Amino acid sequence: MILPIYLYGSEKLRNVNAEADLQDKEGLTKLIADMKDTLKVADGCGLAAPQVGVNLRVVIVDGSDLTDTYDYLKDFRRVMINPVILEESEETCDFSEGCLSVPGIYAEVTRPSKIKVEYYDENFEKVVEEFDRFGCRMVQHELSHLEGNLFVDNVSPIRRKMIARKLQAISKGTVQTRYKSKR
Numbered sequence: 001m002i003l004p005i006y007l008y009g010s011e012k013l014r015n016v017n018a019e020a021d022l023q024d025k026e027g028l029t030k031l032i033a034d035m036k037d038t039l040k041v042a043d044g045c046g047l048a049a050p051q052v053g054v055n056l057r058v059v060i061v062d063g064s065d066l067t068d069t070y071d072y073l074k075d076f077r078r079v080m081i082n083p084v085i086l087e088e089s090e091e092t093c094d095f096s097e098g099c100l101s102v103p104g105i106y107a108e109v110t111r112p113s114k115i116k117v118e119y120y121d122e123n124f125e126k127v128v129e130e131f132d133r134f135g136c137r138m139v140q141h142e143l144s145h146l147e148g149n150l151f152v153d154n155v156s157p158i159r160r161k162m163i164a165r166k167l168q169a170i171s172k173g174t175v176q177t178r179y180k181s182k183r
Contacts, residue, residue, distance in 0.1 A: 001034045001037060002034070002037050002038050002041050002179075002180055003034050003035070003037075003038045003052040003053070003180070004052070004053070004180040004181055004182035005038065005042060005047075005051050005052060005100050005101060005177070005179060005180065005181050005182070006050070006051055006052070006053055006101060006181070006182050006183070007101050007102070007103070007170050007171075007173075007175070007177075007181050007182065007183050008101055008102045008150065008152070008167055008170040008171055009170060009171025009172070009173075009183055010101075010182070010183055012050055012051075012053050012055065013050055013051065013101055013145070013148065013150060014148040015050060015055050015148050016146075016147055016148050017049065017050055017055045017056055017057050017145075017146045017147075017148075018055060018056055018057065019056070019057050019082050020049075020056040020057055020058050020081050020082055022081065022082070022120060022124055025124060028058065028081065028124075029122070031049065031054060031056070031058060032058065032060065032079055032122055034052070035047050035049065035052060035058070035060050036060060036062075038052060038179075038180075039060060039062060041179055041180075042100050042177075042178075042179035043065070043178075043179075044100045045061065045062055045063055045065065045066060045138055046059065046060065046061040046062070046138045046139075046141060046142040047059065047060050047100065047142070048142045048143075048145030048146060049146075050145050050146070050148075051100060051101050051145060053182070057081065057082045057083065057146050058079075058080070058081050058082075059079075059080045059083065059139075059142035059143065059145070059146065060077075060078065060079050060080070060142075061076070061077070061078050061080075061135070061138045061139055061142055062076070062077045062078075063076035063077070063134065063135060063138060064076065064077060066134070070133070070134045072133065072135075073134060073135060076135050076138075078121070078129075078139070079121055079122035080117070080119040080120075080121070080139070080142075080143075081119060081120040081121070081122075081124070082119060082120055083117050083118070083119035083139075083143055083146070084117065084118050084119070085115050085116070085117055085143065086115075086116045086117065086118055086128070087114075087115065087116040088112040088114070088115050089112045089113045089114040089115070090112075091112070091113040091114070092110050092111060092112055092113060093110070093111065093113045093137075094108045094109065094110050095108065095109065095111075095134070095137050096108055096109075097109045097137070097141055097151040098151075099141070099150060099151055099152075100177075100179070101145075101150065102150060102151070102152055102167070102170060103170065103175055103177050103181075104166065104170075104175065105152065105163050105166050105167070105170075107151065107152065107155040107159050107163065108155070108156075108159070109141075109151050109154045109155060110154070111136075111137060111140045111141075111154075112136070112140070113132060113136065114130060114131065114132045114136060115130070115131050115136055115139065115140060116128065116129070116130045116131075117129055117130075117131065117139060117143075152167065171183070
């Protein structure tokens with residue numbers, strides 16, 4: 001089922017999210033399937049449960065559509081339940097980020113270059129994995145949602161000022177999306 005994506009200004013996006021109950025395999029499997037359907041229709045590369053109004057620690061990332069730019073993402077698809085960052089590199093890098101919950105806005109964000117994450121996959125098996133390059137960026141972006149943070153919270157003050165009107169328009173609901181959205 002395709003779910004509406006909550007947009008900037010929604011309180012759903014600002015909550016610190018609860019751990020998912022791993023015993024609720026049926027409910028989590030349904031949520032993950034719905035999130036995958038929603039992500040495919042929205043044509044994004046990642047989606048966190050709070051973006052579809054579910055305040056649980058669940059994210060999906062899919063870099064397979066980005067292989068024209070990043071060939072190493074060919075098979076990069078992850079479902080992460082209750083992810084925890086175990087390590088972050090001191091080295092950082094800048095990338096331009098965008099977000100389905102903040103349509104039409106892109107900005108440079110500085111994040112660690114490498115991370116190590118522990119999570120449960122969609123088969124409910126514990127995984128510890130290291131990420132780098134753009135895969136790392138996608139994972140960090142989605143994990144930020146679980147803490148109630150959006151990429152626009154991490155932009156420079158001058159950039160924040162430059163996008164203030166666009167953010168205000170999104171929060172007022174005066175923006176159009178090509179996917180089902182909600183405020």
